[in-house]
């Protein structure tokens with residue numbers, strides 16, 4: 084898949100993925116794109132009925148919107164951006180498809196999570212079964228719940244929920260995501276991470292797009308839920324990536 088080629092990443096970015104288990108890509112979205120995506124998430128959150136039974140972790144205080152593949156053209160960048168796809172491809176060892184796209188946006192005072200893995204399968208192997216991408220739609224920092232990430236944890240072969248006495252507490256070496264709006268942090272499914280409390284007065288808007296190996300199930304299977312008008316505008320490459 085030519086457009087996923089590794090030459091879209093710098094040596095340092097590849098090094099960070101291999102050594103830290105994540106990389107922050109800057110200037111992925113323009114401020115216009117950021118504004119349009121936030122506006123659409125906000126609209127959908129206000130108008131679409133929320134189905135808590137679909138949420139892996141029920142967090143009523145979060146603004147959560149699922150299935151953004153059908154949310155409008157502003158979300159197409161979530162599965163077409165060449166540098167993001169190159170980073171995901173690197174993490175997954177060249178075996179990838181789209182998994183899911185949604186928003187988990189932390190409202191003021193909320194958002195803290197236990198450290199966790201997004202894809203526990205293949206723990207201990209070099210390539211996880213999945214890779215997540217978190218798109219910052221506002222400037223992220225400690226003040227508004229910048230994500231907790233533990234560099235190097237992806238090679239531990241361990242699940243933080245099984246080995247930590249208190250996965251909600253800070254662990255040595257943990258960092259907090261600090262990145263301007265329009266950045267994307269790409270982190271493998273074995274990288275220990277978790278949301279943090281939003282201490283600001285504003286919503287910490289976020290888009291999450293996950294990818295997985297081709298033998299892993301999508302959530303939900305895209306072929307069963309994608310709207311016809313979205314399907315009609317996809318490139319051949321996106322057809323393959325979405326597993327249609």
Ligand SMILES: O=C(O)CCC(=O)C(=O)O
Pocket residue numbers: 187196201228229230231276277278279289
């Ligand atoms: O919101 C965040 O900062 C992280 C979200 C996350 O890790 C999750 O929902 O699994």
